[in-house]
Amino acid sequence: MTRLILHPDRLFPPDEATRAIARRLHDTVRDLPLISPHGHTDPAWFALNQPFANPAELLIVPDHYVFRMLYSQGVPMESLGIPRRDGGPVESDPRKIWRTFAEHYRLFRGTPSRLWLDWVFVEVFGLDQRLTAENADEFYDAIDAALKQPDFRPRALFERFNIEALATTESPLDPLDHHRAIRESGWSGRVISAYRPDSVIDPENPAFAANLRRFGEISGEDVGSWQGYLRAHENRRAFFREAGATSTDHGHPTAFTTDLPLAEAEALYATILSGDFTAADAELFRGQMLTEMARMSIDDEMVMQIHPGVFRSHNEAIFERFGRDMGADMPVAGEYVRALKPLLDRFGNEPAFSLILFTIDETVYSRELAPLAGHYPCLKLGPPWWFHDSPEGMRRFREQTTETAGFYNTVGFNDDTRAFLSIPARHDVARRMDCAFLARLVAEHRLDEDEAIETAVELVTHQPTTAFKL
Numbered sequence: 001m002t003r004l005i006l007h008p009d010r011l012f013p014p015d016e017a018t019r020a021i022a023r024r025l026h027d028t029v030r031d032l033p034l035i036s037p038h039g040h041t042d043p044a045w046f047a048l049n050q051p052f053a054n055p056a057e058l059l060i061v062p063d064h065y066v067f068r069m070l071y072s073q074g075v076p077m078e079s080l081g082i083p084r085r086d087g088g089p090v091e092s093d094p095r096k097i098w099r100t101f102a103e104h105y106r107l108f109r110g111t112p113s114r115l116w117l118d119w120v121f122v123e124v125f126g127l128d129q130r131l132t133a134e135n136a137d138e139f140y141d142a143i144d145a146a147l148k149q150p151d152f153r154p155r156a157l158f159e160r161f162n163i164e165a166l167a168t169t170e171s172p173l174d175p176l177d178h179h180r181a182i183r184e185s186g187w188s189g190r191v192i193s194a195y196r197p198d199s200v201i202d203p204e205n206p207a208f209a210a211n212l213r214r215f216g217e218i219s220g221e222d223v224g225s226w227q228g229y230l231r232a233h234e235n236r237r238a239f240f241r242e243a244g245a246t247s248t249d250h251g252h253p254t255a256f257t258t259d260l261p262l263a264e265a266e267a268l269y270a271t272i273l274s275g276d277f278t279a280a281d282a283e284l285f286r287g288q289m290l291t292e293m294a295r296m297s298i299d300d301e302m303v304m305q306i307h308p309g310v311f312r313s314h315n316e317a318i319f320e321r322f323g324r325d326m327g328a329d330m331p332v333a334g335e336y337v338r339a340l341k342p343l344l345d346r347f348g349n350e351p352a353f354s355l356i357l358f359t360i361d362e363t364v365y366s367r368e369l370a371p372l373a374g375h376y377p378c379l380k381l382g383p384p385w386w387f388h389d390s391p392e393g394m395r396r397f398r399e400q401t402t403e404t405a406g407f408y409n410t411v412g413f414n415d416d417t418r419a420f421l422s423i424p425a426r427h428d429v430a431r432r433m434d435c436a437f438l439a440r441l442v443a444e445h446r447l448d449e450d451e452a453i454e455t456a457v458e459l460v461t462h463q464p465t466t467a468f469k470l
């Protein structure tokens with residue numbers, strides 16, 4: 001057996017002088033509360049506060065970062081307990097799923113998943129060996145026993161993780177019952193929603209027509225007309241706002257926007273409603289809706305986020321068998337300068353407007369996103385996202401954006417995860433990488449250490465709270 005130790009200098013620069021600065025910076029931010037303004041945890045966990053079921057269902061089955069790596073090495077998804085759409089047989093013994101995972105743990109060497117999982121083993125469960133096929137059962141039993149203790153229920157972990165605010169993400173069709181239950185429970189944890197209307201904005205979503213019917217019902221508006229459809233959004237946004245939401249989020253295929261005259265927007269909506277539309281009509285509609293969402297953001301002051309550029313469910317066979325969110329989403333090349341111009345022409349200088357941009361095409365950081373955010377007062381850059389939520393991705397982000405956007409056009413870290421236990425681990429990586437980057441600026445005599453300390457602190461306090469209006 002090999003001891004598992006989280007080295008206090010992990011991710012810091014290897015040279016002694018810079019590392020010493022990084023350590024000092026990190027000392028000032030290490031214990032500050034976690035702010036999680038964008039993510040995908042399940043509000044039911046905090047509303048009901050039930051124990052998590054077992055190690056496999058907590059750490060493997062819901063985490064596409066984990067199971068897609070095993071799939072990429074030929075491990076069938078069925079053997080990892082991933083539910084099939086046709087209800088066909090999949091592994092149902094969580095211990096067997098855990099063993100399969102442990103046998104393949106070496107696949108995560110050098111990946112952020114390995115950093116996060118090791119952190120969870122050590123810091124959450126007090127395990128002190130490296131996970132192997134041989135000690136898989138020992139890990140399983142220890143984690144399973146812990147999960148039955150009151151200290152490992154969702155609310156207790158939320159408090160232990162020192163989370164100051166946590167945003168989940170819901171569709172406009174969600175009645176937000178769990179959020180209401182959390183608020184009415186008297187528990188002090190702050191869990192808010194975010195308005196994610198893709199399911200009623202993307203005409204190419206297979207459930208779009210059904211979603212639209214439900215959207216009309218839940219909002220009490222007649223979505224048969226363009227004006228009624230826009231009122232339905234305003235209505236649901238107000239409902240989310242009352243429930244504490246401070247942001248909207250838009251997962252479009254591209255960042256394309258447009259600003260059509262009213263008559264053209266009405267005609268386009270009629271075409272979309274008819275079901276007889278082209279791919280170009282669908283893209284035009286999504287682009288018009290980003291501009292409409294920006295307009296509504298100015299009225300209700302919700303911060304707007306765009307997470308574009310993902311080719312969803314790239315693997316047809318996996319989609320057929322298991323559905324969406326199966327680790328088969330792929331980045332595509334992005335473009336923002338031309339795509340956002342119609343929206344920015346209309347709202348780019350509005351003091352009340354705030355738009356946070358994300359990308360998984362890193363080539364746009366220095367060429368497009370940092371220059372845009374370094375000019376338009378409404379624009380901020382979201383942190384490295386998804387594939388680049390890694391030490392290397394964070395380093396590249398600062399190296400490519402700081403020259404033009406500085407630190408203060410960025411919004412701090414988002415863990416953007418449904419893997420609740422990994423949230424502190426992800427923030428830990430982000431804090432260390434920002435301290436490492438700032439330490440280099442100090443070592444190169446480009447920044448005084450007191451300024452680096454102030455920046456490191458603001459990146460985990462002031463930047464996320466102001467950018468997301470928390």
Ligand SMILES: [Zn+2]
Nearest residue numbers: 038039040416
């Ligand atoms: Zn997200």
